Amino acid sequence: MSGGGAPDAAGSEPESPLAPLSAVIARHGLRPRRALGQHFLLDPGLCGRIARAARPDAASAILEVGPGPGGLTRALLAAGAARIVAVEKDRRCVAALQELAARFPGRLEIVEGDALAFDVASVAPARIGIVANLPYNIGTRLLLRWLDRAERIDSMTLMFQKEVAVRLTATGGRDYGGLSVRAQWLCDCERLFDVSPGSFQPPPAVTSTVVRLVPRAEPLAPAEPDALDDVTRAAFGQRRKMLRSALRRLTRDPHALLEGAGIAPEARAETLSVADFCALARTWAAMRRAEEP
Numbered sequence: 001m002s003g004g005g006a007p008d009a010a011g012s013e014p015e016s017p018l019a020p021l022s023a024v025i026a027r028h029g030l031r032p033r034r035a036l037g038q039h040f041l042l043d044p045g046l047c048g049r050i051a052r053a054a055r056p057d058a059a060s061a062i063l064e065v066g067p068g069p070g071g072l073t074r075a076l077l078a079a080g081a082a083r084i085v086a087v088e089k090d091r092r093c094v095a096a097l098q099e100l101a102a103r104f105p106g107r108l109e110i111v112e113g114d115a116l117a118f119d120v121a122s123v124a125p126a127r128i129g130i131v132a133n134l135p136y137n138i139g140t141r142l143l144l145r146w147l148d149r150a151e152r153i154d155s156m157t158l159m160f161q162k163e164v165a166v167r168l169t170a171t172g173g174r175d176y177g178g179l180s181v182r183a184q185w186l187c188d189c190e191r192l193f194d195v196s197p198g199s200f201q202p203p204p205a206v207t208s209t210v211v212r213l214v215p216r217a218e219p220l221a222p223a224e225p226d227a228l229d230d231v232t233r234a235a236f237g238q239r240r241k242m243l244r245s246a247l248r249r250l251t252r253d254p255h256a257l258l259e260g261a262g263i264a265p266e267a268r269a270e271t272l273s274v275a276d277f278c279a280l281a282r283t284w285a286a287m288r289r290a291e292e293p
Contacts, residue, residue, distance in 0.1 A: 039200040047075035054157040056081035065132035150215040165209035178232035221278035235269035
């Protein structure tokens with residue numbers, strides 16, 4: 001990414017232009033590593049588009065996961081992010097990011113470590129925004145961790161491989177599943193735009209998609225998370241079967257579960273709404289409690 005200057009906290013720009021991102025990559029020997037799922041995002045126009053979609057401002061902190069050499073980080077700074085906490089596992093990239101942090105004192109904090117072990121609550125006492133070009137191999141795991149802390153998050157602007165983005169926003173059909181239900185139960189989910197493989201170095205084998213998730217003030221409908229996971233796992237585990245059969249792996253009396261939730265026994269998982277699954281979860285939780293000694 002070419003280095004146009006980004007304003008610092010006082011609204012001024014660095015005294016000299018930032019070095020081109022290609023020069024930073026060469027200086028630090030940042031060849032992407034397959035073991036880390038690295039595909040560096042180098043297109044400056046695309047980085048700017050993602051940063052604008054994240055809507056950074058001076059009022060909230062941004063958590064960026066896997067910034068690599070800092071292409072998206074530069075764009076977030078240029079878009080007005082007052083404070084970015086960047087979590088990066090690759091020590092080579094940490095050194096490059098520290099150079100960027102030195103140019104923008106107080107605005108960029110680098111944390112060397114594994115994002116899967118990082119607690120979003122440590123970023124700021126208030127709610128935060130999350131922005132990331134996620135490694136494909138851990139993207140869904142990270143999202144599920146963040147959904148468990150949705151009350152601490154203002155928004156998430158994330159890049160996934162396209163098939164995951166489609167699952168997140170599906171409302172029925174073959175792409176609809178447990179991930180769809182969990183994400184939409186807690187967030188408004190929107191697919192923003194696709195990203196071609198050629199925007200990355202090295203190009204991945206698949207198209208990527210940027211998704212924006214905004215946590216709801218309250219979940220879409222009342223449900224206990226564990227019970228919701230139970231019913232979606234059973235229902236989608238045998239998605240081609242009617243629920244009266246699919247839910248037998250969960251309970252010996254699926255008819256009672258379905259009747260209590262007001263759902264037809266002949267229905268299939270992919271035809272239920274998120275609210276329907278919440279009704280199933282509430283009934284299932286009540287049935288379990290009734291069976292406790």
